[in-house]
Amino acid sequence: LRDFGVVISDQTEAYSALDAGEVQAAVRVLQMHGHEVHPHRHLPRRGMAEQRQFLLDRATAPYVLFLDDDLILEPWVVELLVNTIQSENCGFVGSGIIGLSFRDDVRPHQQVLELWEGPVQPEVVKSGTPQWERYKLHNAANVYHVQQRLNITPDRPQKYRVAWIGGCVLYDTAKLRSVGGFSFWRDLPTDHCGEDVLAQLRVMAHYGGCGVLPSGVYHQELPTTIHDRSQDAPQLLPIGG
Structure with a gap:
């Protein structure tokens, strides 16, 4: 299955996990294969249900x-x-x-x-x-x-x-x-x-x-x-x- 996009929501408070080398490498691989990647820093934390709703609100598929x-x-x-x-x-x-x-x-x-x-x-x-x-x-x-x-x-x-x-x-x-x-x-x-x-x-x-x-x-x-x-x-x- 090749037709999908990825939305990432990072709630790491002390630093941006999106800047980590392993995350950046995975993003580059996805982009190389033609997938759109949408990273977000989503703070303050309001619990996992709110985090999931934040992701759902950005879904277009x-x-x-x-x-x-x-x-x-x-x-x-x-x-x-x-x-x-x-x-x-x-x-x-x-x-x-x-x-x-x-x-x-x-x-x-x-x-x-x-x-x-x-x-x-x-x-x-x-x-x-x-x-x-x-x-x-x-x-x-x-x-x-x-x-x-x-x-x-x-x-x-x-x-x-x-x-x-x-x-x-x-x-x-x-x-x-x-x-x-x-x-x-x-x-x-x-x-x-x-x-x-x-x-x-x-x-x-x-x-x-x-x-x-x-x-x-x-x-x-x-x-x-x-x-x-x-x-x-x-x-x-x-x-x-």
Whole structure:
């Protein structure tokens, strides 16, 4: 997939991460391949939901991929996500993240895979329900073990039911905006987490959403920058908006 642009939003307070050599090198490679890159210094920080809304406000394409900056993707990942969301006409499609340091840590009790039989449909998932437990599939290297065991490959993908997916999620831009996007940031304390979860739950309730295997997304397993996780968006605000 070659037709995409990139929007970067840097909220590093002590310095501009956009000036770092590794960031500049990545930007040059993208530009060499014909991609427009739009870097922004976005301060003051008002929390992750506001940061995501800032990015969404600058999206001009029919699909928008929210991609964390500590991930490594196989070359076929974005095309697989786009093909899946177009064929399903749902609200989002995500790729679960693999932590390869857990490659030898096999957890069968967390590897329950609920495949979608037929088209992806709207679904309401709430905390405390059996469907909520689907999140465990995305722990450690579980999706890697599942796709290896079932021999799921990019030319034979499988879509599956999720509670939510972190780090690499492609949305239908109009559908995300129709449920308010991340504008709920105004109703949250600045220090919060779970804003991506709440947005996905709202999109899924109206339009459906799914994960797709195989995943080709690997976590660099760097320390999180969100240390205070006591204020969890899906526990503070309703799914219905």
